[in-house]
Amino acid sequence: MSRATVLEARGLKVLRGGTQVLDVPALGLRAGEVLALMGPNGAGKSTLMLALAGLLPLSGGTLLYQGVELRSRSEREAFRRRMTMVFQDPLLFDATVAQNIATGLKLRGVPAALREPAVRAWAGRLGIGHLLDRSARHLSGGEAQRTALARAFVLGPEILFLDEPFAALDAPAREGLLDDLGHILAETGSTAVISTHDQGEAARLAHRLAVMQGGTLLQTGGLREVMNHPQDPIVAAFVGMETLLRGQVATCGEGLLTLRLGKGSGGQEVLAIGEAQPGQTVLVGIRPENVTLSLQTDKSSSARNAFPGTVTKILPRGPFFKVELDCGFFLAAYVTAQSLAELDLRPGGAVVASFKATAAHLIRREGLDAEV
Numbered sequence: 001m002s003r004a005t006v007l008e009a010r011g012l013k014v015l016r017g018g019t020q021v022l023d024v025p026a027l028g029l030r031a032g033e034v035l036a037l038m039g040p041n042g043a044g045k046s047t048l049m050l051a052l053a054g055l056l057p058l059s060g061g062t063l064l065y066q067g068v069e070l071r072s073r074s075e076r077e078a079f080r081r082r083m084t085m086v087f088q089d090p091l092l093f094d095a096t097v098a099q100n101i102a103t104g105l106k107l108r109g110v111p112a113a114l115r116e117p118a119v120r121a122w123a124g125r126l127g128i129g130h131l132l133d134r135s136a137r138h139l140s141g142g143e144a145q146r147t148a149l150a151r152a153f154v155l156g157p158e159i160l161f162l163d164e165p166f167a168a169l170d171a172p173a174r175e176g177l178l179d180d181l182g183h184i185l186a187e188t189g190s191t192a193v194i195s196t197h198d199q200g201e202a203a204r205l206a207h208r209l210a211v212m213q214g215g216t217l218l219q220t221g222g223l224r225e226v227m228n229h230p231q232d233p234i235v236a237a238f239v240g241m242e243t244l245l246r247g248q249v250a251t252c253g254e255g256l257l258t259l260r261l262g263k264g265s266g267g268q269e270v271l272a273i274g275e276a277q278p279g280q281t282v283l284v285g286i287r288p289e290n291v292t293l294s295l296q297t298d299k300s301s302s303a304r305n306a307f308p309g310t311v312t313k314i315l316p317r318g319p320f321f322k323v324e325l326d327c328g329f330f331l332a333a334y335v336t337a338q339s340l341a342e343l344d345l346r347p348g349g350a351v352v353a354s355f356k357a358t359a360a361h362l363i364r365r366e367g368l369d370a371e372v
């Protein structure tokens, strides 16, 4: 059953400093969903978020809340009271943690007797119950952001807007908060919009992704859909699909195609998922986590693609290592530290890379007669 659309944007346009910085024809937010706005610096994530939250004047377009267009100032103000926003900078007052968390409730006239248990409960959920009497000036970055989140959640907002909430945190604080926020969003079934330039954060929190560049949406869809089926190379690169192979379709049937790679690769063939015409030039993408490395071809493996290659680079990537290979074409794989040691991987070493046909996704069809 599809959920009701809570907030809908139509033809949103925003001018900042006299320049149009946002042009979003259509975007919807459904009840209980977490939508991640992803994109590089300056893509327009914050602008879109502020516009969706009704906090920026629009130079064009409309917002509909629960199907009703927000026309008058009073309608927009009523809408703004139903949502809360958390920024990269927690923006705390010079008061105790408890007083900070209670701010919005106090402004709404909630009596102290009701405020106190709510503040305590949300501080506890965010792991800062022991800090309630501490001055907000004496908090770590992670504790301060937890206070800002408690201050937002305690209001029971219908939509929560989170603008790069982890960007200023160090890795351990960020990891802990990502876990806790993920649980809280799931438990409360909150409707939220979060902006990030980190695909890992988006993958851990969001149900849907909207990838932005240049003030517009490049692709919007379910998390897995956008991660595995980016519609163009910019989105592919942005969602971490590190290998893009260009080649000509040799055969195609029942959604499985054989791709003959370009001349530089020695005409190797890759099996991929997708529909295209024989002779057509296409682009296929492979995520590094879907590539397996071994010392020799594993005949029992179900992976339809296996290529001997040479390690060219090994780069740390959080808990994994990214291994770049020359298989006659570029291929990237993620491995654990354990696999790195067991396979004795090092630059110049030989290895076999395999991936299933279902891990190679058609991204774009080009011309029938394009030069490969």
Ligand SMILES: Nc1ncnc2c1ncn2[C@@H]1O[C@H](COP(=O)(O)OP(=O)(O)OP(=O)(O)O)[C@@H](O)[C@H]1O
Pocket: 016, 017, 021, 039, 040, 041, 042, 043, 044, 045, 046, 047, 048, 197
């Ligand atoms: N107050 C402003 N006046 C003029 N231009 C602005 C203003 N704020 C943002 N912009 C411009 O609008 C565009 C979008 O900026 P925005 O901050 O929305 O991007 P972003 O994707 O959130 O970037 P970041 O990840 O760096 O925060 C950029 O070109 C930026 O320079």
